[in-house]
Amino acid sequence: MKQVASVSPVQLYDFSQKILFSPKERGEGFIKLTVTTGKKGARSTPHAHPRDEVTLTLKGQAVLRAGGQEFHMTEGTALRLPPGVVHEVEVLSDEWVVVAAYCDECMLCRGPDGGLTG
Template sequence: MSQRLPELRQLEQVEPIQLYDFSQKVLFSPKERGEGFIKLSVTTGKKGARSVPHAHPRDEVTLTLKGEAVLRAGGQEYFMTEGSALRLPPGVVHEVEVLSDEWVVVAAYCDECQLCVPLKGKGKE
């Protein structure tokens, strides 16, 4: 049996991918590794960047590192500012819009198969 060892990734060495209006650097991904751990990413958006309404089948937790964004869910608005952490329970439909010049957030979630699947008839197609 092979020994499992820690993995170390440097954020500046990770190539970004496009996710809606955002740039995302995926540090660890179950989809890429074929393993069952959560996805960890750093996502950056410029003022006005938006997601489409979507939900995750498991919890999502975020920590805003820089800037401000608003998360809309259940008819309410949640303002995410530097240092604020947010937990979304499974199945909560939500969307995000960047309010500041730049917003940087660390997110951890476990839903590679259904990542941000748009709800039919909502948001950008």
């Protein structure tokens, strides 16, 4: 069990991210679970994940762009992105807080050689 307040943030793009559970750090096959915060205008670069990503916006508003579409992420909105979908996020409100779970490091995403599988 972890308390979000006790986790030190790391920088991810323009965002501050608290990694609650990480397969890389724990040596386990679980997904990564994070709480990410961004201020107005914060952006990610276009990126994708080898498996699904699910998010739940806790506070604020952001827009996720993927496949020529825009998805407005507001408080209480959940979103699922399929594997391999290139996407980027931009914060529209003063602050945006999102919980995200995805599989970049977990053993389920890795082949026998340790590389990521698609």
